[in-house]
Every structure is written in C-alpha cells, then in structure tokens.
Amino acid sequence: MKPQSSSAQQALAALGTRLREVRIEAGLTGRALAQRAGWHESKVSKIEYGRTQPSPDDIRDWCNFTGVPEQTEEFVASLRAVEGMFVEWRRMEATGLRRAQEAVVPLWERTRGFQIYNPRLIPGPIQTRGYIAALLDGLRLRRGLIDDVEEAVQVRVDKQRVIGDGDRRFAIVLEECVLRFSIGRPEVMAGQLGHLLAVSSLPSVSLGIIPLDVDRSKTWPVEGFWMFDEKRVHVELVSGHLTISQPQELRLYKKVFGDLSSQAVFGREARTLIAAAIDRLDSDRS
Missing domain, CATH: 1.10.260.40 (lambda repressor-like DNA-binding domains)
Structure with a gap:
C-alpha cells in the first residue's frame, strides 16, 4: 500500500x-x-x-x-x-472532534520543550475558550462532523494545564498577520489578544512575533508546525496530519525555527504589536 x-x-x-x-x-x-x-x-x-x-x-x-x-x-x-507520517482528518475525526483532541494529550504531557510556528492561527496552548470554540465549530461545519464541539473545547482547555508546569518551555513564533485574522466575534478576538499579552509574560513562554515589514527574502513564511522535544514534528495540512521523525528532517525544521525566530521580536516589542492589534480592533468596532 x-x-x-x-x-x-x-x-x-x-x-x-x-x-x-x-x-x-x-x-x-x-x-x-x-x-x-x-x-x-x-x-x-x-x-x-x-x-x-x-x-x-x-x-x-x-x-x-x-x-x-x-x-x-x-x-x-x-x-x-x-x-x-500521514493520517487523514476524516480518519482522525471519524467519531468527532473530542477524540482527536484527546489523542495528543499523552504527547503534550510527556513533552518538555515545545517549539511552535504558526503563520495563520494562535496555537492551542495559548488559545482562549472562545477562540477555541470558534475554530472547532468552523471545523465541524466545514468537515461535516458530529456536534461534540463543547466536549472538544473542554479537552483542549484542560490540555492547557501543561503551561503552568514549571519544567516545560514553550517557544512560540507567530506571523504578525495572525493578530489580524478575525476568529469568532470581535469580542472573542479582543479577549484572545488580551490573553496573548498575559501569557507573553509567563516564565514558561517565549512569544515571538514576526512583523509584517520584515524583509522575508531569506526566510519566508512556511507551513505551520510543532516540534516536540526536537524528537518529532507535527504539520497540519488541508487533507490530514503529518508526523515527521526522521533525524535529517528534524534538523531542517529546527534550523527553520531558528531562522524564523531570528526575524521575530520578543518581549516589549512583541507586546507593542499585540497592543496595536487590539487598538485596531477597537477602532474597527467603534
């Protein structure tokens, strides 16, 4: 086969x-x-x-x-x-979204170092309940799944307890456009951006944002990916879920994450970009 x-x-x-x-x-x-x-x-x-x-x-x-x-x-x-390597979403989500969310709980619990890059969405560990609900309900409608969104949301919220564990580290890099993509109602997005400001100050979280005006000629946006303890990488594709574990490929993703991180701003500069996105959202709502 x-x-x-x-x-x-x-x-x-x-x-x-x-x-x-x-x-x-x-x-x-x-x-x-x-x-x-x-x-x-x-x-x-x-x-x-x-x-x-x-x-x-x-x-x-x-x-x-x-x-x-x-x-x-x-x-x-x-x-x-x-x-x-590859599992189709229709197989992973055949019994609903809750089961798919539960499937990665053991991996989250045994991982100590997370490296996450996303060019489109705020990643799961730092999402608010409202943001999660909007995302998963959209997935349910798009893929014609059973409605177990409430249960799936709770599983994802429960998984976020790993951020509070002192021995774990989350290195997260986002494109600035992620701050501008509206997910859910305006108040949902406002809450999510406010949450980003809060988690960016956690000792377990390193949050970097690549500004829109950075020269991307050497390292342009790539597919979103998660690296777990530098032992495996997960990539979410349109049709399914890709797992990468070959050493040479892991080294490539590690290098790309480093290159993307070098283009990002952190700390006060990152919070300035988040605050600007909140101001823009408030302006649009008024």
Whole structure:
C-alpha cells in the first residue's frame, strides 16, 4: 500500500533510494536480489522507486541478502516513520472532534520543550475558550462532523494545564498577520489578544512575533508546525496530519525555527504589536 500524501510518498521514495544504494554497493542486480529473496523480479524496482511499500520482513531480507544486516533496524525505523507520517482528518475525526483532541494529550504531557510556528492561527496552548470554540465549530461545519464541539473545547482547555508546569518551555513564533485574522466575534478576538499579552509574560513562554515589514527574502513564511522535544514534528495540512521523525528532517525544521525566530521580536516589542492589534480592533468596532 502506498502512503496517502505527497510528503509520505517522497519519504518512501527516499527509503527506496537508500535500499538501492545498498544493493548496488553489494554488487547485486535487481534480478539477482529478487531471486535470492524469492520475489518476482519487478518487486525490487517497485520498492526502489517508491511504487511499492516494503514490509519489515522485506527490509530484513534485503539487508541480509546484501550483506548489511546491521542496517536493518535503521531501515525498519524509516519504514515505520513513513507508515505513521500521514493520517487523514476524516480518519482522525471519524467519531468527532473530542477524540482527536484527546489523542495528543499523552504527547503534550510527556513533552518538555515545545517549539511552535504558526503563520495563520494562535496555537492551542495559548488559545482562549472562545477562540477555541470558534475554530472547532468552523471545523465541524466545514468537515461535516458530529456536534461534540463543547466536549472538544473542554479537552483542549484542560490540555492547557501543561503551561503552568514549571519544567516545560514553550517557544512560540507567530506571523504578525495572525493578530489580524478575525476568529469568532470581535469580542472573542479582543479577549484572545488580551490573553496573548498575559501569557507573553509567563516564565514558561517565549512569544515571538514576526512583523509584517520584515524583509522575508531569506526566510519566508512556511507551513505551520510543532516540534516536540526536537524528537518529532507535527504539520497540519488541508487533507490530514503529518508526523515527521526522521533525524535529517528534524534538523531542517529546527534550523527553520531558528531562522524564523531570528526575524521575530520578543518581549516589549512583541507586546507593542499585540497592543496595536487590539487598538485596531477597537477602532474597527467603534
């Protein structure tokens, strides 16, 4: 079975390329490897070009017959990463939004260092109840889900207790436009912006905002992502949820987060931008 996203497909193709390199270094043709493994000869090329997803047993046979059994664990780990990379929203939310919110509670609880970048929305840990309700109700309507918004909102609010734990750190970077995107009624957005001012002073939170007038020629806005203890990254796509755990990809996201952070303002300057957004909202309402 093939992965169901272009990112997962690229990861599967990358795994196939690494397996092909191992075969070539062993001096085996694709046909010779297939004969040793008892496979149809087309299976080797399909795996190498990402058209067929190998099983863990396929990888074990591949490594044994190419003389690199010590690499089996690494390749199987790569396969597991591909298998877990992408989950469609329709699967995750099949029984409603509450279950999807509960699914990440264990990850939040065991994570000590959060790095979050969002170019569109204020992220979950620092959302107000009204902001959460507006977002989740919009998701429910857009995706035709059952109405368990009230229960899902409570789960997300309950998850926010992790911010109060002294041994956790939240590094959050937002684009300034996030402060201007209206979510919910004006009073909901006003409350959310006021909450941002409050959480920006918490010792566990580092809140950075990238001003609209910053030169973005070197590091432009990218997809929103969460990094958990620098061990995995979550990316929310239009069609589903992407999980990244490959070390080389994690290093890339870590670097991008650092680059984005270097363009952000923090502390008093960030609070000035939030206050300006509140003033603009008040002006629009009057």
